[in-house]
Amino acid sequence: MPGPERHGWISPLNYSFESSNQENRNTLNIEADVGVMTEAVSGRRWDRKEFQRQVAARIGVYQAHGLRPGDRVLIHFGNRLEFFTELLAIWRLGGCAIPVDSRLTPFEVETLVQAAAARFSVIDDGTDPATVKSVPAANLLNALEPDKNKKSASTGGRHPKLDDDAVILFTSGSTGNPKGVVHTHRSLNARWTTLRQSLGLSDYARSLCLLPTHFGHGLICNCLFPWLSGCDLIIAPPFKPDLIMRLGALIDEYRISCMSSVPSIWSLALKTAKTPENDSLRRIHVGSAPLSESMWTRVQQWSGVRDVFNTYGITETGSWVAGTTGGEVIPESGLIGEPWGATIKILEIGEAADASLSAQECRAGTTGMVWLNTPALMKGYFKRQDLTDAAIQQGWFNTGDIGLLDDRGRLHLKGRERDEINKGGVKVFPADIDDVVEQYSLTSNVCTFGFEDDFYGENVGMALVLEDTSEPSIRGLHEWISSHLAQHKHPERWYLLDEIPSTSRGKVNRDSVMKACMKQTPLDLRALLRGGKSG
Amino acid sequence: MNQMHEREREREDLLAFLDTIARPGIEPSSFSDDTNLIDEGAIDSLALIQIISYLEQKHGLDLQARGVDPNDLGSVSGIMGAIERARR
Structure with a gap:
């Protein structure tokens, strides 16, 4: 049973502790109590014993390939039993897993592979061959590959330590400078423990x-x-x-x-x-x-x-x-x-907000910026101390959301200040699209923005200044986007402009650009690509 | 004769609609009526909700009440079949 935890009320959920000595107090027995998992489509079903067997086999494979503690592993598939086996095997060896969106283009995958400096990339039988080509062959592993050495058995691997990096989730920057959220086992455990306490x-x-x-x-x-x-x-x-x-x-x-x-x-x-x-x-x-x-x-x-x-x-x-x-x-x-394992503060909106200053705290019912303090907070952004410093102040995380606390202490969200488009629950980052479009040889300027959409809630729009607005130029840009950006990031509406509207200080405000574009007729891209009128 | 004419008009109307939600550069009319446009990548799977809204608004279909085979909404012939069944 868990002993007293260094962080007071946070104790690891049901990860069992092997002994009471100091070394093992900070290690986790991950698959000790996993439930039964079933794939809804195939009906395949693995219980705890089967997972333990599968994980042991994959530990053997990873050991044979030389995975060491601290190594990072990209997993290019998900939502199947083998994904969770990879995750646990990587953790058991002290590695850090990086689940990757399988819809990314080879260009985006290559960007992530380089940024993550991953030791291995794991694929399955459904991985796009183009994705496979974008990964160095020496680093490639197949999750369905059998354990040829048969050396693993259940004794393979060690149990991860609480402060090992557990996962990196890349949330944006797939086309340029990726932003990866690093969670340790400690922060993940804190989340699960607080959820259990709250729910x-x-x-x-x-x-x-x-x-x-x-x-x-x-x-x-x-x-x-x-x-x-x-x-x-x-x-x-x-x-x-x-x-x-x-x-x-x-x-x-x-x-x-x-x-x-x-x-x-x-x-x-x-x-x-x-x-x-x-x-x-x-x-x-x-x-x-x-x-x-x-x-x-x-x-x-x-x-x-x-x-x-x-x-x-x-x-x-x-x-x-x-x-x-x-x-x-x-x-x-x-x-x-109400918060689940977190404290919420609403601070006045301002460029120099400091979560530690109570003077900036809004009264109940007053709208401001939402800050969170939680033991489940990430370790930081992967190799981006600048971003980490900008987002976290003395343990408080600036969510970029705008909201208020009512007189019952309940959070209400009123808007968002961070730069993202929420397309049906999938986050799309305008800067990722701008990065790609800017690299097209005939682009003079671009500003991607979100606009209201009846079906997705928000969708992706793009204001565009091109050196050449002829049909071949636009076709070329469409091909460029298709080969560099995952389909769900493709702008749905294109607005050809003479210039991108900017503020008097020369800054481009995406919301203002969106409002300016909404007064105009977007390019009929489909007609243009068919060879008809572009509207 | 009128029925055939009506069906053809509805089919053309459907194709024109599908054209507005298809991925740019891909024309639904270039596939056979039996082709699953989602499997072929012509239409995003999430665009199904737009097809459903089209059927509700254009043909008054209530798919929640009637139930629908998801495969029917992926192809022109499947959607046409759903429209015809609703009319009966």
Whole structure:
């Protein structure tokens, strides 16, 4: 059983401690209590014993290839049993896992591979051959490769230490200077412990994950929190429409007790999926994008579940950090609720905000910048001390979100100041797109922005100044974007301008550019590419 | 005769709509009616919600009430079939 923890009230969740000596007090026995995991599509199912066997085999493979503590490993696939086996095997050897979005272009993968300086890249049978080519062959491992040496057995590897780097989640910069959120086992454990304290475990007995495992919400909270606690996990390919369209039947088939999701999943489910017939479902999290009062109510009605939690999470804080627990909740757009293992401060908005200065703290009901203090805070941004220093002040993290605390201490979100586009729960970073478009030889200037979209909530728009606005030039740019950016980052609307609007101080404000563009007619890119009029 | 004409008009209308949500540079009409446009990468899987909205608004379909086979919404013939079944 866990002994007293250095960080006071935070004790590792259910990672068992091997002995009471000081060395082992800070080590973790990861797969000691994992639950049963089932793939929703294939029906494949591994229990704890099978995972232990599989992990031991992969430890053997990694040892044979010389993985050492501190090595980083990119995992180019997700949402299947083998992903979790890789994760645990890497951790058991003291390595750090980097889950990668499999939709990235080879250009983006190459950027990440270089930035991460990873020892290995692991692929599976579904990895795009173009991705495989963008990884140095010497570093390539196949997750489905058998343990040829058969040397592993269950004694292989060591247990990771609390302060080992556990995962790096690259949230932006896939086209230039990647920004990777580093979580140690200590910060991840803090998240899971605080969630358990705030939410309990019983409702997570059989959790469903429809989200990708390469980002915090899906990986840390939807999957690892329940599964490493001994709960069962049903894992599905991310955002798979045919599964979402039969969500009710899926819930019934696997007797799902809890699921997490994003609003775009519900947009589809509420229009197409029949309601579950059984009453297994007890809790629903909705996060990663704003949940409207209307959708919130409709999810409650569709599911028959009262506990629909509008969940606030940020990768840097180990995802879920607040939500609508704490008694009767009336759905309300922007209402988040109470913190889970965190303290929230609302500070006056200003360039020199300092979370330690109480004078800057807003009164209840007054809107300001949301700052968080949590033991689950990331270690920092990978090799980006400048960004880490800018985001964290004396342990307080500046979320970049704008909100207020009401007189009950509940958080309400009112807006966002950080530079990102939330496309149906998937974060797209305008600077990543600007980086690529700027490198096109005929680009004079570009500014990417988010605009309101009925289906995705937000979508990607692009204001563009080209040296040559002829059809071949625009076709060339379209090809350039297609080969450098994952499809979900492609701008949906292109606005050809003579110049990008800027402030009197010469600064470009994306919101102002968006407003200027919304008064204009976007280029009809589809018609142009067909050879017709471009409008 | 009128029915055939009506069906063809609806098909053309559907193709024109699909053209507005297809990935730029890819024309849904260049595929056969039975081709799954999502599998072919012509339409993003999340764009299904736009197809559903089209069916609701243009043809008054309530897919939640009627239920729908997800595979039906990936191809022109599948969508046309859903429209015809709803009319019966």
